[in-house]
Amino acid sequence: MSSFVQGSAFIDEAYVPIAEAKISLLDWGFLHSDATYDVAHVRNGKFFRLHDHLDRFYASMQALHLSIPYSREELCSILSHCVSQSGLRHAYVEMITTRGLPEPGSRDPRTCTNRFYAFAIPFVWIAKPGASLEVIISERQRIPSQSVDPTVKNYHWLDLVMGQFEAYDKNCESAVVVNQDGNIAEGPGFNVFAIKDGMLTTPDEGVLLGITRKTTLEIATELGYKVVEGKLSPQAARAADELFATSTAGGIMPISKVDGKPIAGGQVGPITQQLQERYWALHKDARYTYSVNY
Ligand SMILES: Cc1ncc(COP(=O)(O)O)c(C=O)c1O
Known part of the structure; x- marks a missing residue:
């Protein structure tokens, strides 16, 4: 069984099994909830309304003075790769941009290097089909x-x-x-x-x-x-x-x-x-x- 079967993550330009995905304790995304994110889903091997999620994600980043070095096409390919790496046909796919870490000793968010993370895991239901x-x-x-x-x-x-x-x-x-x-x-x-x-x-x-x-x-x-x-x-x-x-x-x-x-x-x-x-x-x-x- 592939080690990616429980999910795949994209961190620091590399794809890793979800259980091995780790971020810095000093990332302001974690310390201050200083982050934005979006969640798209894949059903039967296809993303649903991915571009609507990306529109919202890019708009959220802009509103929070966050940026990532990836174009929309590159982002589609990263998210898609997270899913294909895991082999999941039904997936919950999250993309996150955090403020990242400031320069040592600084509290100025402008000195932070923003970080981008993404992952695909088995689909998560708030209420399963047929349930209420x-x-x-x-x-x-x-x-x-x-x-x-x-x-x-x-x-x-x-x-x-x-x-x-x-x-x-x-x-x-x-x-x-x-x-x-x-x-x-x-x-x-x-x-x-x-x-x-x-x-x-x-x-x-x-x-x-x-x-x-x-x-x-x-x-x-x-x-x-x-x-x-x-x-x-x-x-x-x-x-x-x-x-x-x-x-x-x-x-x-x-x-x-x-x-x-x-x-x-x-x-x-x-x-x-x-x-x-x-x-x-x-x-x-x-x-x-x-x-x-x-
Ligand atoms: C606070 C909040 N409201 C509403 C939604 C539903 O949004 P969407 O339909 O884009 O998943 C979400 C999704 O996670 C949410 O976090």
Whole structure:
């Protein structure tokens, strides 16, 4: 069995088995969460919407004064090589740029040499196909947009992780946190959608603009549903006909219970199901895919 079977990483211009991938303790990505990242996925040997992920990744780096020496084509080839090296047909592929290490003794981020890392590991599901999520709506606030721009994908996750612990204390598996107005923001690695009377609403404040969220908005519009990017109050979410989460790590995932109360009778709602089917069908559409060269 190849030592790359659990995944492959790209560090310091070399590909190594994921278990051997190591970074410096002094990297500010680790010490200060001073980094940006993106996660794309490979399904049946093909990346889904890779260029959308790369657009977001390059925009995030620019917003944070980070840069890497790789062109988009070089980046595609590095990510693709991580996947082919591991042999994985379904993969979770992460790319990370950190501030790196400063000049010795300096605290000036401008002296840092930015670092780029990437890895491919077996696909990670927030909720497996056929499964649904049970969430709580936490009163914990997502870090304000004025402090950390949520559209720049970042590792400021303590609010989300503490929300998860609050959920575990209530015998629930995940949590959604709120924005400064007390409306729903997002969950650990996912955006949220509510459906009421055939209309979809997804929060637009204090959230990452997820690629799966974007795909869902496109699919729903194409199917003739009205979509709104705006406020979603906890009350509206609890009263929704259907509720679901969206993420690269699982696609469109039904939420069957909120704060212990069933949504859509605890079943997968018909619109959620229709969107889910279309989402996975798009993975066979050449307009959205980029093949890994194994
Ligand atoms: C905080 C947060 N919100 C939403 C998402 C969903 O984004 P995407 O659909 O691009 O995976 C993620 C993905 O990891 C995330 O970290």
